[in-house]
Amino acid sequence: MRKKYVAEAKFIRALNYFYAVNLWAQPYKFTPDASHLGVPLVLTASDAPFAPENQVARNTVKEVYDQIIKDLTEAAQDLPVAPETRSINSVGRATQGAAQALLARVYLYMQDYNKALEYANKVIASNKYALNETPEVTFREYTTLESIFSVAHNGGDNPNTNNALGQHYAPEKRADIAISPEYVNLMEATDLRRKNLIVEDDQLFYTRKYTGVQDWAPVLRYSEVLLIKAEALANLASSVSQEALDLVNTVRERSNATPVTATSKAELIEKILTERRIELAFEGHGIFEFLRTGRNIPAHATVNEQPFGSDYVVLPIPFTDIQRNPNLQQNKGY
DSSP states (O other): OHHHHHHHHHHHHHHHHHHHHHHHSOOGGGSTTOOSBOOOOOOSOOSOTTSGGGOOOOOBHHHHHHHHHHHHHHHHHHSOOOOSSOOHHHHSSOOHHHHHHHHHHHHHHTTOHHHHHHHHHHHHHTTOOOOOSSGGGGGTOTTSTTEEEEEOOOTTSSSHHHHOHHHHHOTTTTOOOOBOHHHHTTSOTTOHHHHTTEEEETTEEEEOSOOSTTOOEEEEEHHHHHHHHHHHHHHHSSSOOHHHHHHHHHHHHHTTOOOOOOSSHHHHHHHHHHHHHHHTTTSSOHHHHHHHTTOOBOOBTTBOOBOTTOGGGSOOOOHHHHHHOTTOOOOTTO
């Protein structure tokens, strides 16, 4: 059991560092060797906030990604394989498939398409995962074969009424987050992701992926793995990859969306990125998707479009952290 607990801890550390380095640092390919500032790697635990172990300077983005890969590679060796019958223990806790799926995502962000393909294939070849019959099932039944790893919640948890996804997204609750007509218009009227997972209320659109305080937060889903493989194949091919196109259309056909076609490699990659935007919306990918592919962040609400490379596409280091750790260097522009 000790090996399993250590492996789970490494998975969680890797997952947290993945989000931290993408929120507080420019994307991996911002510099050719990823030598720009990332986040501090604090690998020795200390309860004292001002202990030397916690007063670490920022590592490079490459060093952070190297640690993420190390943690996930080691974790995958000792994590259990997901059982045929899923439960909170095999979706709300890390499995070998979760570590491999996250590795596929990490390598995709690094634009190491061969490794992204390798780990996506490991997940697919395990035969432990499958798409649900329709897209909304994943967000109503939390332990299906499509869910690889999720953060589990119930009605008695905090965040419940404060920060549950359903509270922010649902129009009948706080309705803090409306979604843009531009996003809605990416989908046909017959697309089940539009018919069953979008609602219009008082002339605004809202997602129905999250409707209550008990909703689990999906982190890794099988549809993402299929799209990772598609993107890797598309980038590795010299022309249009039929296999990549078939994978995109597997995801689309599940949602009753018209299959896409492509006459060039560039057009296929664009179709894959659009499909990722449709399929994975409101699941923590948004801004990362634009940054990892060198695109501008679209304008929304009162916020202007932010060009790729802008100082303001990454978060500032909180002043409280700088006070606790004088070795931290603030992000440019703040």
